[in-house]
Amino acid sequence: xxxxxxxxxxxxxxxxxxxxxxxxxxxxxxxxxxxxxxxxxxxxxxxxxxxxxxxxxxxxxxxxxxxxxxxxxxxxxxxxxxxxxxxxxxxxxxxxxxxxxxxxxxxxxxxxxxxxxxxxxxxxxxxxxxxxxx
Numbered sequence: 145x146x147x148x149x150x151x152x153x154x155x156x157x158x159x160x161x162x163x164x165x166x167x168x169x170x171x172x173x174x175x176x177x178x179x180x181x182x183x184x185x186x187x188x189x190x191x192x193x194x195x196x197x198x199x200x201x202x203x204x205x206x207x208x209x210x211x212x213x214x215x216x217x218x219x220x221x222x223x224x225x226x227x228x229x230x231x232x233x234x235x236x237x238x239x240x241x242x243x244x245x246x247x248x249x250x251x252x253x254x255x256x257x258x259x260x261x262x263x264x265x266x267x268x269x270x271x272x273x274x275x276x277x278x
Contacts, residue, residue, distance in 0.1 A: 153203055154187060155191075156200065157217075158182055158187060158192065159200060161181065161218065162178060162196060164218055167235045173225050181217060204243055205243055214243065215245065215274065223263040233254065236250070236254070237250050237251075249273055252273050
């Protein structure tokens with residue numbers, strides 16, 4: 145995969161996360177979380193901020209590992225502001241289905257969140273929950 149393709153894939157992932165955060169109104173803690181992810185991906189702040197008004201074509205994750213990691217970040221983002229709106233739950237469900245996850249596995253992840261502090265489910269638990277659906 146070329147460097148440009150890889151970079152565009154990162155921007156696509158960030159766009160999904162940004163759109164998800166905007167569902168019930170972006171708050172500072174969500175912005176900070178997204179900025180941390182962008183920095184981890186090697187996307188600078190100027191480019192990151194430009195994504196809030198961007199029309200870049202989105203790419204769905206292609207591998208099992210990418211799908212699980214993206215869903216994990218979406219689920220983690222949902223709980224950054226310490227509240228879950230019905231809009232976020234529906235959006236997470238819709239995004240999960242579009243990535244090839246089953247409705248029941250998405251519901252399982254949503255259900256087990258209550259068993260963890262701050263509803264932050266470890267990546268390994270999400271991997272085990274989703275492994276049979278991808």
